Amino acid sequence: xxxxxxxxxxxxxxxxxxxxxxxxxxxxxxxxxxxxxxxxxxxxxxxxxxxxxxxxxxxxxxxxxxxxxxxxxxxxxxxxxxxxxxxxxxxxxxxxxxxxxxxxxxxxxxxxxxxxxxxxxxxxxxxxxxxxxxxxxxxxxxxxxxxxx
Amino acid sequence: xxxxxxxxxxxxxxxxxxxxxxxxxxxxxxxxxxxxxxxxxxxxxxxxxxxxxxxxxxxxxxxxxxxxxxxxxxxxxxxxxxxxxxxxxxxxxxxxxxxxxxxxxxxxxxxxxxxxxxxxxxxxxxxxxxxxxxxxxxxxxxxxxxxxxxxxxxxxxxxxxxxxxxxxxxxxxxxxxxxxxxxxxxxxxxxxxxxxxxxxxxxxxxxxxxxxxxxxxxxxxxxxxxxxxxxxxxxxxxxxxxxxxxxxxxxxxxxxxxxx
Amino acid sequence: xxxxxxxxxxxxxxxxxxxxxxxxxxxxxxxxxxxxxxxxxxxxxxxxxxxxxxxxxxxxxxxxxxxxxxxxxxxxxxxxxxxxxxxxxxxxxxxxxxxxxxxxxxxxxxxxxxxxxxxxxxxxxxxxxxxxxxxxxxxxxxxxxxxxxxxxxxxxxxxxxxxxxxxxxxxxxxxxxxxxxxxxxxxxxxxxxxxxxxxxxxxxxxxxxxxxxxxxxxxxxxxxxxxxxxxxxxxxxxxxxxxxxxxxxxxxxxxxxxxxxxxxxxxxxx
Numbered sequence: 001x002x003x004x005x006x007x008x009x010x011x012x013x014x015x016x017x018x019x020x021x022x023x024x025x026x027x028x029x030x031x032x033x034x035x036x037x038x039x040x041x042x043x044x045x046x047x048x049x050x051x052x053x054x055x056x057x058x059x060x061x062x063x064x065x066x067x068x069x070x071x072x073x074x075x076x077x078x079x080x081x082x083x084x085x086x087x088x089x090x091x092x093x094x095x096x097x098x099x100x101x102x103x104x105x106x107x108x109x110x111x112x113x114x115x116x117x118x119x120x121x122x123x124x125x126x127x128x129x130x131x132x133x134x135x136x137x138x139x140x141x142x143x144x145x146x147x148x149x
Numbered sequence: 150x151x152x153x154x155x156x157x158x159x160x161x162x163x164x165x166x167x168x169x170x171x172x173x174x175x176x177x178x179x180x181x182x183x184x185x186x187x188x189x190x191x192x193x194x195x196x197x198x199x200x201x202x203x204x205x206x207x208x209x210x211x212x213x214x215x216x217x218x219x220x221x222x223x224x225x226x227x228x229x230x231x232x233x234x235x236x237x238x239x240x241x242x243x244x245x246x247x248x249x250x251x252x253x254x255x256x257x258x259x260x261x262x263x264x265x266x267x268x269x270x271x272x273x274x275x276x277x278x279x280x281x282x283x284x285x286x287x288x289x290x291x292x293x294x295x296x297x298x299x300x301x302x303x304x305x306x307x308x309x310x311x312x313x314x315x316x317x318x319x320x321x322x323x324x325x326x327x328x329x330x331x332x333x334x335x336x337x338x339x340x341x342x343x344x345x346x347x348x349x350x351x352x353x354x355x356x357x358x359x360x361x362x363x364x365x366x367x368x369x370x371x372x373x374x375x376x377x378x379x380x381x382x383x384x385x386x387x388x389x390x391x392x393x394x395x396x397x398x399x400x401x402x403x404x405x406x407x408x409x
Numbered sequence: 410x411x412x413x414x415x416x417x418x419x420x421x422x423x424x425x426x427x428x429x430x431x432x433x434x435x436x437x438x439x440x441x442x443x444x445x446x447x448x449x450x451x452x453x454x455x456x457x458x459x460x461x462x463x464x465x466x467x468x469x470x471x472x473x474x475x476x477x478x479x480x481x482x483x484x485x486x487x488x489x490x491x492x493x494x495x496x497x498x499x500x501x502x503x504x505x506x507x508x509x510x511x512x513x514x515x516x517x518x519x520x521x522x523x524x525x526x527x528x529x530x531x532x533x534x535x536x537x538x539x540x541x542x543x544x545x546x547x548x549x550x551x552x553x554x555x556x557x558x559x560x561x562x563x564x565x566x567x568x569x570x571x572x573x574x575x576x577x578x579x580x581x582x583x584x585x586x587x588x589x590x591x592x593x594x595x596x597x598x599x600x601x602x603x604x605x606x607x608x609x610x611x612x613x614x615x616x617x618x619x620x621x622x623x624x625x626x627x628x629x630x631x632x633x634x635x636x637x638x639x640x641x642x643x644x645x646x647x648x649x650x651x652x653x654x655x656x657x658x659x660x661x662x663x664x665x666x667x668x669x670x671x672x673x674x675x676x677x678x679x
Contacts, residue, residue: 010196283569284490
């Protein structure tokens with residue numbers, strides 16, 4: 001009988017632990033249970049990625065559609081080449097769209113914003129963005145402003 | 150000079166020898182898995198002793214640490230006018246660091262010392278010897294269930310600690326200091342990543358569980374079977390576990406979050 | 410005594426603990442089906458000898474065979490199998506403190522046999538009855554007196570009906586009644602179950618009253634052996650000193666030291 005009570009208590013304990021895991025997953029990290037969506041890769045060349053990091057968000061009209069998977073330096077052009085994985089469901093980026101690095105809030109994280117173009121054709125796996133706009137560098141902005149340019 | 154060198158040399162060999170002995174001990178108790186029919190009740194009993202009985206101290210400490218984090222975080226963050234980020238701060242601190250580390254330290258003090266003392270006492274009263282003479286391997290019967298119990302309970306306790314702490318942070322931040330509840334959770338969910346933060350925290354606590362239990366059962370098993378021997382083994386368990394946890398935490402943090 | 414009838418045969422045993430030679434060429438034969446008492450002053454490693462026979466310690470050199478099997482050359486699993494044929498009564502009893510007397514006696518049965526629960530119950534109650542403690546079966550070890558603890562431990566060591574049972578200082582720290590009970594039980598068990606019994610003790614009268622054969626160990630060697638009568642007539646001074654409990658003799662009263670006059674003079678100079 002004592003063994004049985006102990007088993008029940010231990011069972012409740014393990015259940016509490018699993019409940020804690022579930023809470024951490026759903027409520028704390030906001031994980032929504034869904035299968036990993038198929039993705040495709042696109043690239044963008046920036047003059048300056050200043051502050052953008054791998055796993056950064058890629059969004060379109062404020063909606064997250066993918067994430068940054070790699071940032072490399074192109075040895076020929078001296079530009080940063082950013083590799084992004086975009087969800088298949090968002091395979092509707094017009095070929096003349098441009099990628100802009102923006103900051104969330106005043107001091108927040110850098111993310112890639114897709115500015116939608118007007119072309120009828122969509123970008124495919126392996127394509128590169130036609131136009132880009134590099135990260136806004138606050139220090140440079142302030143120094144430009146101070147020197148009156 | 151030669152004397153000192155000889156002392157250092159002997160000390161080094163002593164450390165190597167005890168490391169070797171404890172590794173052999175670890176290996177043998179990991180291999181010695183009892184049959185499920187007999188092993189499972191033993192495991193349940195040990196999870197009860199190691200886990201359930203540590204629950205009270207874990208919950209209470211978690212609550213207080215969460216409340217302190219909420220209070221301190223609020224004071225610092227209001228200076229920047231960003232007290233909404235309090236949820237993010239509390240959750241990240243707990244899930245990444247304080248949850249696993251403080252749980253491991255409390256575990257070493259509460260359950261680890263008890264394990265050492267219990268096994269040391271069993272050794273001193275010849276219970277382990279008599280088990281061997283009955284043809285029962287004490288590693289399989291006594292050590293292995295305790296080892297696995299510690300290994301299983303630590304992550305569970307660490308997660309419960311984090312959850313209670315987050316709730317404690319909300320109690321202070323939202324209910325007492327008036328941060329908007331929606332932004333408490335929304336900020337948290339935006340910044341805490343399940344794979345990056347929660348899973349890494351769990352991996353940490355699994356590593357701590359492994360190390361703490363190993364040290365505790367080994368110190369008990371290797372103790373000098375006298376009352377002084379057991380008390381010094383218990384002290385060693387707490388000291389070594391705490392140091393090992395903090396050192397290991399630095400290494401794991403560097404690997405997980407340090408871009409190394 | 411021929412070698413065929415020896416259940417345990419120890420030859421030229423050498424065992425070191427640190428720098429100290431606990432046994433230095435000890436040879437001993439323990440006959441089958443008899444009670445053998447191994448006696449000697451405290452600290453001569455009598456308990457160590459039992460642990461060597463049980464394979465818990467390994468000798469530096471020499472051979473220990475139990476029923477023709479060399480103990481210290483066995484692999485781990487074979488050693489554990491051999492130990493099922495041995496019972497050992499520890500000085501402290503060594504009952505598992507977290508389970509009741511009943512469960513303690515049932516422990517070896519549960520681990521080594523696949524008997525159904527009602528048969529285990531029958532065996533346990535029979536063994537407890539044999540030591541007169543059937544009524545105490547639900548008590549925890551902490552609730553038992555010293556003598557009762559040893560009797561429950563005895564019931565536990567005979568639970569698997571071993572061929573050999575080793576008693577480690579069974580009389581130490583017992584009141585006269587408990588001693589009498591233990592003496593009675595050891596000889597009764599030996600006769601009724603055909604056990605080979607090895608008794609390690611420094612209680613001379615109790616040991617000699619039940620053993621068929623005795624030997625005295627001192628300084629790592631056997632200094633006297635034989636039946637109790639033979640021992641009483643042994644001419645060796647050391648044997649007689651031990652048997653009669655004289656404070657001084659070949660085994661000196663003083664721990665080796667420089668002469669006391671020099672020691673005191675040293676202190677005065679300082």
